[in-house]
Amino acid sequence: MSQPLTLFQKVWNEHLVTQQPGAPAVLYIDLHLIHEVTSPQAFTGLREKNLTVRRPDRTVATVDHAIPTLPSKDGSVAGRLAFADDLSRKQISQLETNANQFGIRSYGPASSQNGIVHVVGPELGFTQPGMTIVCGDSHTSTHGAFGALAFGIGTSEVEHVLATQCLLQHQPKTCEVKVEGKLGRGVSAKDIILALIAKIGVGGGIGYVLEYSGSAIRALSMEERMTICNMSIEAGARAGMIAPDEVTYAYLAGKPFAPQGADWDTAVARWKTLPTDAGAVFDKTVTLDASALEPMITFGTNPGMGIPISGKIPTANDLSENSQQAALEKALQYMGLQAGDPILGHPVDVVFIGSCTNSRLSDLRLAAGVMKNRQVAKGVRVLVVPGSQQIKRQAEAEGLDKIFKAAGAEWREAGCSMCIAMNGDQLTPGQYAVSTSNRNFEGRQGKGGRTFLASPLTAAAAAVTGQVTDVRTLLDE
Amino acid sequence: MQSFKNINSRVVALPLNDIDTDQIIPARFLKVTDKIGLGANLFSDWRYFSDGSPKPEFILNQPESQGAAILFAGDNFGCGSSREHAPWALTDFGFHAVVATSFGDIFRNNSLKNGLLPIQVDPATHALMHELLDELPRAEWNIDLEAQTLTLPNATSVHFAIDPFAKMCLIQGKDELGYLLSFASQTAAYEQAHHKQVAA
Numbered sequence: 188m189s190q191p192l193t194l195f196q197k198v199w200n201e202h203l204v205t206q207q208p209g210a211p212a213v214l215y216i217d218l219h220l221i222h223e224v225t226s227p228q229a230f231t232g233l234r235e236k237n238l239t240v241r242r243p244d245r246t247v248a249t250v251d252h253a254i255p256t257l258p259s260k261d262g263s264v265a266g267r268l269a270f271a272d273d274l275s276r277k278q279i280s281q282l283e284t285n286a287n288q289f290g291i292r293s294y295g296p297a298s299s300q301n302g303i304v305h306v307v308g309p310e311l312g313f314t315q316p317g318m319t320i321v322c323g324d325s326h327t328s329t330h331g332a333f334g335a336l337a338f339g340i341g342t343s344e345v346e347h348v349l350a351t352q353c354l355l356q357h358q359p360k361t362c363e364v365k366v367e368g369k370l371g372r373g374v375s376a377k378d379i380i381l382a383l384i385a386k387i388g389v390g391g392g393i394g395y396v397l398e399y400s401g402s403a404i405r406a407l408s409m410e411e412r413m414t415i416c417n418m419s420i421e422a423g424a425r426a427g428m429i430a431p432d433e434v435t436y437a438y439l440a441g442k443p444f445a446p447q448g449a450d451w452d453t454a455v456a457r458w459k460t461l462p463t464d465a466g467a468v469f470d471k472t473v474t475l476d477a478s479a480l481e482p483m484i485t486f487g488t489n490p491g492m493g494i495p496i497s498g499k500i501p502t503a504n505d506l507s508e509n510s511q512q513a514a515l516e517k518a519l520q521y522m523g524l525q526a527g528d529p530i531l532g533h534p535v536d537v538v539f540i541g542s543c544t545n546s547r548l549s550d551l552r553l554a555a556g557v558m559k560n561r562q563v564a565k566g567v568r569v570l571v572v573p574g575s576q577q578i579k580r581q582a583e584a585e586g587l588d589k590i591f592k593a594a595g596a597e598w599r600e601a602g603c604s605m606c607i608a609m610n611g612d613q614l615t616p617g618q619y620a621v622s623t624s625n626r627n628f629e630g631r632q633g634k635g636g637r638t639f640l641a642s643p644l645t646a647a648a649a650a651v652t653g654q655v656t657d658v659r660t661l662l663d664e
Numbered sequence: 665m666q667s668f669k670n671i672n673s674r675v676v677a678l679p680l681n682d683i684d685t686d687q688i689i690p691a692r693f694l695k696v697t698d699k700i701g702l703g704a705n706l707f708s709d710w711r712y713f714s715d716g717s718p719k720p721e722f723i724l725n726q727p728e729s730q731g732a733a734i735l736f737a738g739d740n741f742g743c744g745s746s747r748e749h750a751p752w753a754l755t756d757f758g759f760h761a762v763v764a765t766s767f768g769d770i771f772r773n774n775s776l777k778n779g780l781l782p783i784q785v786d787p788a789t790h791a792l793m794h795e796l797l798d799e800l801p802r803a804e805w806n807i808d809l810e811a812q813t814l815t816l817p818n819a820t821s822v823h824f825a826i827d828p829f830a831k832m833c834l835i836q837g838k839d840e841l842g843y844l845l846s847f848a849s850q851t852a853a854y855e856q857a858h859h860k861q862v863a864a
Contacts, residue, residue, distance in 0.1 A: 204854045205847055210829045213847050215854055225746065227697035236841075241851075253695065274695035281697055325746040325770060341748035341774035343839070351844040353851055357827065389682050390740035393766055423743055425769050489682050489743075510681050510738055517680070607691045616714070628686040628744060630709045 191464035193361050194430050195396045198336040198461070202319045204353055211355040217318040218245055219348045220304045221291070223275075223282040224252040224609070225323030229346035230285040238350045240289040245352060247313055248286045248293040251303045253278050255610050256572050256599035264297045267600060270611060289349075302575025302601040305329040305543035309413065310577055312442025316431035316458040321348055326543045326625065328419040332412035333439075334431035334461050336396070339420065359425040360470040362395040366403040368478030373659035375553070376411035377545060377623070377642035379403065380418040381483035383475055385493040392424030395471065398463065399429050403477035409438040410547040417544045418625050421490040430462035482658055485627050485640040486530055487518035492627070494530065496645065496657050502526040521629050522637050523617075530639070530655050537620040538563075538650040539632070540643055541572030541599075542606035545623035550643040551582050554623075555590040557647035557661055563595035564653025570597050570612060572604040596650065608633045621649040665779050667837030671760055671807040673733035676723055677797045683737055684744035685771060689753045691745075702749055703756030724757070728802050733760040736797060738790075740764075741782075742771025751778040761807055763814070765790045776830045777840065781807070783814060783824045792820075809835060 192200070204213040219242075226248075233239065240246060253275035259266030268276055279296055286293035294301040300311065305326055308314040314330045320337035321327060323345045330337035344354055366379055384391070397419050404412065412429050419427025436455055439445045446454040481495035492515075494500065500519070503512040503526065519526060524533075540546070540554050551573065563569050571591045573579040579601055582588055588598045605612040606624035608631065614620055616635025623646050627638035639655060648658035693705040711722050718725040735754065741764040742750060751774045754762070761781040772782045785793065796803075796816055803817035809831065814822045833840060 201858075205850050210843070211827070213844065213850070215851065215858070224694050225748070228699055228748075231698070238845075272695070278695060278697060323746055323748075325744065327746075339746035339770050341746055341751075341770060341777065343748060343774065343777040343841075347841050347844055350841060351848070351851060352855075353844050353847065355829075355840050355844065389743055390766055393740065393769060420744075423740060423768065489684065491682075510679075514681050609691050609694065626684075626686065626744065628684045630690055631686050634690070634692075634709055634714070 191467040193463045193467045193469060194334060194398055194428055194461055195336060195361050196467070198317055198319065199358060201317065211357050213353050214319060214356045216245070216321050216348050216352055216354055218247070218308070218313055218320045220308055220320065220322035220327070221246060221248045221282070221345065222252055222304050222322070222324065223250050223278040225342050226285065226345055227278060227281045228342050229349055232346040233349055240291065240349045241352045243290040246291045246349070247308065248282055248291050249301050249304050249307050250279050250282060250294070250296055251301070252603045252607060252609050254296060254602045256602045256604045256612060258600055268296055275610065299576050302577065303543045303546065303603055305413070305417065306546060306574030306578065309333065309409070310442070310575060312439055312445030315439065315445065315454070316435060317461050321354065325420045326417050328424070328427045329413050329417040329543055331416040331419065331426050331428040332409060333435055334428060334458065336426055336428065338426040359396045360394055362392065362397050362424070362471040362473060363469040364397050364399045364473050364475065365401040366399060366475045366477050367401040368403055368476050369406070370403060370477050370480065373644055373662055374480050374482055375642045375644060376407055376414040378480050378483040379475065379477060380415045381485065381490065381493045381640065382480050383473070384418065384422045384491045385483070386475065387422055387473060389421060389489045389491040390423045392419065392422035395424050397422070397424045397427045398469070399427060404429060405432065408549060409434060410549045413547070414544055418490065421625060431458045482642060482645050484530055484645060484655060485638070486522065486524055487515070488521055488627055488629050490625065490627060490640060492518055493640070496531060496655070498530070500524055500526055500528050500530060531657060533655045534619065535567060535621050535649045535654055536618040537614055538567060538569040538646050539572070539605045539620055539622040539624060540646050541570065541574065541604050542624035543574065543603070544625045545643050546572060546574030546578065548578050548581050550623065551578070551587050552585070554643040554647040555587045557644060557658060558594040558596065558651055559590045561594060561651040563650050567650060567653050568597070569595065569650045570599060570605060572599040573601050575601045594651070605632050607631070621646045621655065665777070665837050665839055668760070668779055668781060668809050668834040670809065671733050672804050674728060674731070674802055675734045675736050675797060675805050676729045676732045677736045677801070678723060679736060679738050679794055681738040682740045682743055685742055685747050685750040685768070686744055688742065688750040689747065694747055694749055699752045701756060702753035703758070706753040706757045731758060733758055734805055734807070735759050735762045736793065737762060737764040740766050740768060742775070743768035746770045746774070748774045748778070751775045751780045755780050763793065776834065779834065779837070781809065781834060783807070785822060785824065789822055
């Protein structure tokens with residue numbers, strides 16, 4: 188029998204075009220997703236060098252980062268774009284021009300299928316097991332939930348993939364993240380990944396591809412698995428992967444760009460060979476007990492600065508290294524928090540429910556479940572931003588929009604919105620937000636804004652109480 | 665990309681851990697469709713008051729930082745987003761090298777494509793360098809990429825590792841794209857051999 192391989196090794200080996208001595212591997216890319224912010228300079232580079240797009244059929248464009256999410260007053264696309272500034276409108280129109288000129292399938296501002304690139308790819312069935320997938324966006328790790336090798340690249344690499352459909356890559360190491368046990372009530376996929384990053388740190392995954400395994404991962408839906416893989420980059424990992432299984436196939440079956448008919452059967456047979464072989468060796472293993480987890484929340488200025496919601500903000504004595512103590516002090520100064528204090532009960536100004544981490548239908552259902560028959564607390568602004576136009580329609584078909592609006596929340600159009608605060612949706616200096624997004628970096632959600640990262644359940648609990656709240660106190664028995 | 669020349673330069677010390685690319689250049693400056701002039705926005709939120717005037721105590725605003733080509737940071741420099749605007753802003757300001765104990769993966773890749781040398785040193789060496797910077801903040805350090813050495817003002821020479829292919833690209837000022845394009849026929853053969861589902 189051949190040597191047992193990990194999921195990652197199988198996908199990597201399958202995509203090697205060549206590996207020359209003294210040079211990185213030339214890796215074939217199956218799917219290249221592009222958006223308006225990190226692609227314009229890549230197309231300029233192509234034009235300057237008289238190059239073209241090698242495989243427009245393997246390239247998919249959507250607008251997400253810069254697009255306004257305020258609903259158009261007259262229902263028109265122009266009405267929505269009117270909320271954008273000139274620079275953003277130029278980025279959006281350049282994406283359209285570039286896609287048209289090079290024959291790339293594009294879900295532009297007028298498309299009924301546009302949305303966040305990491306939401307659109309999976310929901311349309313572009314994302315499939317065993318693929319290599321890249322995008323000029325670090326949260327491309329999301330697609331690893333399907334057993335794809337998916338990672339973020341810079342704009343130079345976007346140009347490389349456009350021109351050659353290949354990338355130069357050094358083979359990363361592998362780390363198995365075993366998550367066993369059953370999640371408690373009110374604890375979700377977001378809490379698993381926040382707990383993992385709190386455990387291994389924001390640099391803990393550097394140089395590794397993480398493979399999430401164990402009973403707790405198997406029990407998750409595809410949407411929950413995407414939440415986990417999405418934040419692999421927040422641990423510094425090159426990518427995160429989950430082996431495909433029946434949950435994966437059931438999600439993909441019938442999606443517009445998934446294989447159909449006989450091709451489907453062939454594809455599933457191939458996908459079933461992908462999971463890590465018994466006896467395959469990882470370079471490192473990390474374990475996490477899902478049954479011991481509480482809802483998590485961050486207190487600091489990177490995603491590793493997280494604690495269980497009933498916990499206390501660490502003190503310098505809890506940390507061993509001077510540099511960590513200095514980072515804690517700097518973070519708490521920015522956040523206006525005190526070491527050793529509880530975080531429960533901290534007042535909140537804004538709640539943001541959205542982003543490529545937590546804007547899918549199941550996320551909105553969880554949040555709506557908490558907000559139903561409750562009101563947004565006085566003085567709190569709540570934005571609910573679906574990840575795609577398709578999710579928006581699905582949520583509206585279920586009446587989720589009515590629950591949010593009746594509670595006093597804003598129901599928006601699809602986009603990245605306040606996760607990256609490029610489109611006008613942003614915090615004002617000093618405001619505190621509970622956000623379902625992925626980054627609590629200084630100024631990430633608006634200059635001077637202060638972010639607590641949490642799950643959709645915890646965010647909804649903050650929305651209706653106006654403070655950091657343990658959602659388990661609001662859930663029905 | 666210009667070919668990488670040896671550096672003799674003062675060092676800007678920003679010895680914090682986990683400096684993310686949102687600090688290096690905040691997202692509101694990513695609305696550009698070119699790469700020009702981003703150095704003005706480098707570390708914008710640490711560097712300027714909200715009225716746009718410079719914060720005098722911030723290191724980049726101090727006179728001795730002007731013209732410096734080496735940035736000294738802590739662990740995991742450039743973590744976070746994939747924005748290549750980060751190395752564009754650093755190089756536009758004048759940096760040619762960043763010394764740190766580790767780097768964000770995507771940032772490291774982006775830097776190498778823009779003539780910005782990421783030099784990774786072990787924590788003990790980093791601590792010695794930090795002490796030396798406290799003692800001699802204005803002294804020049806020397807970086808010799810060919811020899812892979814960083815020479816400190818106390819004449820200590822520190823060897824650093826770099827992937828040989830990246831080193832060649834930096835020294836020759838060559839983009840990786842030419843190399844990738846040279847495998848067009850192998851790529852076509854790969855595509856022939858791997859008839860995979862392509863979006864219909």
